[in-house]
Structures are given as C-alpha cells and as structure tokens.
Amino acid sequence: MSTLIHGGQVVSPAGSVAADVLVDGETIAAVGAPGTLTGTESIDAAGKYLLPGGIDAHTHMEMPFGGTRSADTFETGTTAAAWGGTTTIIDFAVQAKGTSLQSTLDKWHAKADGNCAIDYGFHMIMSDVNDSTLKEMHACVDAGVGSFKMFMAYPGVFYSTDGEILLAMQQAREIGATVMMHAENGIAIDQLAAQAFATGRVEPVQHGLTRPPELEAEATSRAIRLAQVTGAPLYIVHLSAAQALAAVAEARDDGQNVFAETCPQYLYLSIEDLAKPGFEGAKYVASPPLREKSHQGNLWRGLRSNDLSVVSTDHCPFCFKDQKELGRDDFRAIPNGIPGVEHRMDLLHQGVVAGEISLGRWVETCSATPARMFGLYPRKGVIAAGSDADIVIYDPSATQTLSAATHHMNVDYSAYEGFELTGKVHTVLSRGRVVVSPSGYTGSAGHGRFLSRDLNQYLN
Structure with a gap:
C-alpha cells in the first residue's frame, strides 16, 4: 500500500517548494512535482507544510x-x-x-x-x-x-x-x-x-x-x-x-x-x-x-x-x-x-x-x-526518496493555546500555560504510519525502534 501526500509545501533548510510525496511502506518512495505521482491512498496537504x-x-x-x-x-x-x-x-x-x-x-x-x-x-x-x-x-x-x-x-x-x-x-x-x-x-x-x-x-x-x-x-x-x-x-x-x-x-x-x-x-x-x-x-x-x-x-x-x-x-x-x-x-x-x-x-x-x-x-x-x-542523516531529517517516512503535515495558519489541560505529557502543569501560538501539527507519520491525525492519536507503544547511530557528520 502506498500513500500520496499532495498539495503541500516541502520544507528543507534551503526553503520550501511545492511538491507531492509518495510513501511506500516505511520509507519515502519519491518526491515529485505536483500532480506527477500516484498512490493507492492519499492525504490532502493543501495550504500546509510538509516537514521532516x-x-x-x-x-x-x-x-x-x-x-x-x-x-x-x-x-x-x-x-x-x-x-x-x-x-x-x-x-x-x-x-x-x-x-x-x-x-x-x-x-x-x-x-x-x-x-x-x-x-x-x-x-x-x-x-x-x-x-x-x-x-x-x-x-x-x-x-x-x-x-x-x-x-x-x-x-x-x-x-x-x-x-x-x-x-x-x-x-x-x-x-x-x-x-x-x-x-x-x-x-x-x-x-x-x-x-x-x-x-x-x-x-x-x-x-x-x-x-x-x-x-x-x-x-x-x-x-x-x-x-x-x-x-x-x-x-x-x-x-x-x-x-x-x-x-x-x-x-x-x-x-x-x-x-x-x-x-x-x-x-x-x-x-x-x-x-x-x-x-x-x-x-x-x-x-x-x-x-x-x-x-x-x-x-x-x-x-x-x-x-x-x-x-x-x-x-x-x-x-x-x-x-x-x-x-x-x-x-x-x-x-x-x-x-x-x-x-x-x-x-x-x-x-x-x-x-x-x-x-x-x-x-x-x-x-x-x-x-x-548525531549520525542519523539521511535516514532521518529530510524528506527525500529512500529516507524514513517521518513526515509532519503542519498547518501554519491554525491557532492554539497551550495548557496542562490539553497537553499529553505526564505532568500536572505547563511551563507555557496560556501561550497563544500560530501554527499547529495536523498529521504525523512515523516510518509511514499515521500516528497523529485530525481525528486523534493512532500510534502505539512498541512502534518506535532503537536507532543505532553513526558519528557526527560535521567534524572537520
């Protein structure tokens, strides 16, 4: 089964570009110009960012x-x-x-x-x-x-x-x-x-x-x-x-x-x-x-x-x-x-x-x-063919107010109680699996895997 994320702006350190992303299993199969890719399922990301x-x-x-x-x-x-x-x-x-x-x-x-x-x-x-x-x-x-x-x-x-x-x-x-x-x-x-x-x-x-x-x-x-x-x-x-x-x-x-x-x-x-x-x-x-x-x-x-x-x-x-x-x-x-x-x-x-x-x-x-x-690139940290399909669909125009009443951390207060923010996560994929969507949390304990890391890639 493949999933096409279409209509969004893929963001990288170089900036953003309109592109569609095809996810096949746990990895990104392709990143292409809008309308050039097809998948068996689709997610509409119009007006949103696609972030690694x-x-x-x-x-x-x-x-x-x-x-x-x-x-x-x-x-x-x-x-x-x-x-x-x-x-x-x-x-x-x-x-x-x-x-x-x-x-x-x-x-x-x-x-x-x-x-x-x-x-x-x-x-x-x-x-x-x-x-x-x-x-x-x-x-x-x-x-x-x-x-x-x-x-x-x-x-x-x-x-x-x-x-x-x-x-x-x-x-x-x-x-x-x-x-x-x-x-x-x-x-x-x-x-x-x-x-x-x-x-x-x-x-x-x-x-x-x-x-x-x-x-x-x-x-x-x-x-x-x-x-x-x-x-x-x-x-x-x-x-x-x-x-x-x-x-x-x-x-x-x-x-x-x-x-x-x-x-x-x-x-x-x-x-x-x-x-x-x-x-x-x-x-x-x-x-x-x-x-x-x-x-x-x-x-x-x-x-x-x-x-x-x-x-x-x-x-x-x-x-x-x-x-x-x-x-x-x-x-x-x-x-x-x-x-x-x-x-x-x-x-x-x-x-x-x-x-x-x-x-x-x-x-x-x-x-x-x-x-x-920390030795995870390009498996992580980029939206590119061959990378893990860890993708965040982010709505830059949504608003939210931070509060202990609505957060999911196991702690009884928020250090940012009452902060009014612009932008909010819409959908999250972890290795191709949708774990957060507008309908709620669909992840599970045990999905996450240990990452054996390589060495620092920035060393002179």
Whole structure:
C-alpha cells in the first residue's frame, strides 16, 4: 500500500517548494512535482507544510534525580512527542557511580524497548571516569551510541573533574565520538547556594540567582579549552547565557569542532518566571536556570548565525505536586527540569512568525542538523526518496493555546500555560504510519525502534 501526500509545501533548510510525496511502506518512495505521482491512498496537504519529522536530541524519560524520577515514561513521553511533530528522540542512559557503561546501556534498553511510540536513540552519561569506562567508550560507539555527556555541575552526583574530562575527551578523539557538556561551574555554584540557604533565602528564584551566567560562561570556556587541547569534538548542551554563547562563537570562528544547542525555555521564559509569587517559581527550576530577558535576543541571533546549531528541549518533567514540592523549604531540593517535548516545534515556529528565523532554519535546527550531528542523516531529517517516512503535515495558519489541560505529557502543569501560538501539527507519520491525525492519536507503544547511530557528520 502506498500513500500520496499532495498539495503541500516541502520544507528543507534551503526553503520550501511545492511538491507531492509518495510513501511506500516505511520509507519515502519519491518526491515529485505536483500532480506527477500516484498512490493507492492519499492525504490532502493543501495550504500546509510538509516537514521532516522533528528530532529532539535531548530528553530525559524516567530519569532518576534527587530521590525521584522524571514523570514521563518512555511511552508517555514519546506519545507526547508525536503529538507535537517530533518523530525521533535521543535520550540519555545515566551511568551511576560504580557501574559499567554496558550495564547502564542494557538498563536503558530495558526501559525503552517495546514502550516507545516513535524511534529513539541514546547518548551515554559518563559519571564515573576510570580505566574500565574509558575502554568501554569504544564498545558504546560500536553499539550505536557515539556521544557521551559529562557534567561540570552537580558535585557528588554527576560532576567530573577537569582531569577526568581530559581523559574522556582524549578517548573520544581517538574513536571519533562527541563529548556533550553540561557547562556550569558546579563547585562555585554549590558555595553560592549554601550561602543563600544559610541566610534564609530558600525561595525558587534563588536557584537562578546562585547560578549566574558568568559561571556558565566560565565552564563553557574551560570545556572549549580542554577540547582544544585534546582535539575532541564538543557539544554544549542547553546553552542559556549570552556570555557562554560568545565563547562558543569565538571557538567556531577559530575553526574548532564546537557546537551548541539551546532550548525553547531560554527563548521564551525568564528569571521573572522563577520569581513568581509563593512557590510557583518551582515550576521553572532547571539547570542552567532561566536568565534575564536580555539574553533572549542573543540566543535568537545565535540561531540565525549557526553559533547555536540545534534546538532541543532538555525535557525532564517533574510534577508540581509531590515532586517540585520536595524543595518547598530549600530551593536546592527542587528537582531540576521543565516539560517541553510536545511543544518544541510549535514554539520554534513562533520564531518564524516573528521573523527571528527563516522557515528553512526552523527545519534545520529542529530536524536536519540534529540528524547530521548525531549520525542519523539521511535516514532521518529530510524528506527525500529512500529516507524514513517521518513526515509532519503542519498547518501554519491554525491557532492554539497551550495548557496542562490539553497537553499529553505526564505532568500536572505547563511551563507555557496560556501561550497563544500560530501554527499547529495536523498529521504525523512515523516510518509511514499515521500516528497523529485530525481525528486523534493512532500510534502505539512498541512502534518506535532503537536507532543505532553513526558519528557526527560535521567534524572537520
């Protein structure tokens, strides 16, 4: 059985063109001029965009953190992603101290296998750097996991010393892997947080005030220098601050293999949300924290200039009740994370509406670049013959209002409650199967498959 999607505008990083798309089974059979293709079934996309399925390269389903775990399972989180036009996620397997990378990967496969509604891959969080785990990095690459996340924050939990980062980067350079870095100076931050708590400043906004942008910039610069010494590719995750972006831009101008992502929360939310009355600000606690609004213009410029290459969500949802409330008397105990996997494509489309980014750049940052960055292109990230039929039919003129009452993420609040948006997903195909349509959700757990990824395609 074949399906013809006709009447729409196919969008790529180069822009948009009127074209029909023929889907045969799980793949795209052909892309042709309007009226030149035929299929046994058809979907009318008149007046709509045809986008390559979104790729969210930074999610945390079922992630343990601070005595609890993120509220979305692999089933609920990937279902919500599908509703929002994301057809691939790359989640993080979280190594615990004293465990092997292989056992960690096995554990995360067990969580995800048979439960995902869309395709998925893994990055590896390295929290225990030693001779054994350094050797295991090569086996991870062979298993399709070619990216390793490290932390300059969270001492005693995920934190790695500069020496440990150096060793991991040296190994990454040898095997062609990419090091992903949470770049905040955790040692200094913990001192500032302890000082705030000791003087009775316990409200959620202190999370932001004790993690100043200068400490993100310092750690970003330090990570870049370590990568320069070792020759390792470096990918800065969830960049939030103008100062950190300046360090990335300088490294890229010098020809270094340095890349960075930002997230919708840093483009649309601010420290004013963290400072909401009562305990409401806890809903917006994430790391790095939300910044002053003045940073947002810099981030949009970074997206236009490609100093920011990718937009991911860092989706790590914790319910306000019983989870965020763990830190009611101490901001340091508020679980870090903001839900967003369902709304990334829509929120970035507002940048197109406002003229901050082009239509092509929207698709590039949300789909094409993450596919290339993490070894999935051209299987994913493009509407072309031979690629997986991950296709989003998007209505640019539809309107919607975001709310916890209507979203599909397994969390009891929306960080974007009441946001009025222009544009909305109409239909979503995952490997040729319609999983979201105007009549509702037709996907299922277990449809999603594990993606064994190749290496970063952007390396010099």
